[in-house]
Amino acid sequence: MASAPENEKNASAPEKKTLTLKSMINNEEFVVDEHVALQSVTIKNMVDSDCAGDVIPVPTISGEILALVIEYCKNHANPSASEDDLKKADAGIVAKDIYTLIDLVLAANFLDIKGLLEVTSQKIADSIKDLPHQDVREIFGVENDYTPEEEAAVRAEHDWAFEGFP
């Protein structure tokens, strides 16, 4: 790898700080370089105000999602990654089913990682773009709590948007 010598240099540096993130949902732990984890504004604030112990507990985020978040942070902490590389890597991370995306967007929101929040919510937005409400219901598995009359009324109010749909 081209970046190997640099890694060696880093390895010989006196102490390289790491943080341990722990999912409180399934107690999975992740050891992460500090500069990678600090992309989360939430974690940075904890570290800055000395609230962070050796292990930082992350509530409501599963290990599976946390792994994705860390993957994103690692990619974006790599100074030699080109914009194109990052775009491709981001696209890979958000190529998930809608339920994973929802968990991911909540995680990005909680951990306050702006870039991840943007790509994930944009991906969800893209998945329902120009789709009529019936399709959106199906995608999200949302229950329709309108009565037929209510639905007809709200649909009539937005009739202009349904041009081209039956």
Next chain:
Amino acid sequence: MSFEPPWQVLVLVANRLDPKTLAMASCVSKSWFLSMSSDCLWQPICSTHFPYLSSLHFSAGGGSTVPYRRLYTLGRMSSKRRLQKPPKPHLSLHHLIFTVDVHKGNSVILSTVKPLSEIDTDPGGVFRFDIGVCDVEFAVVDMLDGFRLTWNVVLEGYKGVFTMMDCESKGGPHQWFTEELPSPGCCSSAGAGSGMVAELMLGSRESVGRMVVEKVNVGMMSVLSWRYVSIDDALRYLQHFLVTSWV
């Protein structure tokens, strides 16, 4: 399976939706409606697309304000109305008959009557017709000191007649004539023209001091684009003059 995405997710996603998708997503469920119809979302959309609507929002008076989502709908309707296509004309070509007269004083040089049902329409769908006439001969000298040319459109059953062109040739062997058409308007545009002209061409050849007219071309042109107008536009124009006398 029933699943409701948390409202934070809806709010985060809603910020990235276009107006059309937002409107459709409002119909998903009651909680989706609340997330997708908030003024925070629609206000920037309104001020981008229809700045005047945002001012309308505040000038509503009585302390009551209209949701921006509704204002956006209003804005869409108003801009769409501008693009509204004119209705199909109720006249059609086979209702019409063309007459073309070329005369000089009391003597008729050429007189032809042609129902449009007997003329091929232009392949481009424009109002331009080739009226074949059996070779009409007259002396070139007749053309030199002026003659009068009239093109009328008659509505079948003599229910109406409209003069497209009535002009005097000052002399010279002209073969191309145009005359401005009057404004059809719903407005009294005194002095302002219709922006359209009637055009007439005599297709002729000369043979030993005689002029032989082989065909007559007529059409309606827009002076803005110098193109022939479409058949539908011409019919809408003509029906204004012909159908009023039809009733």
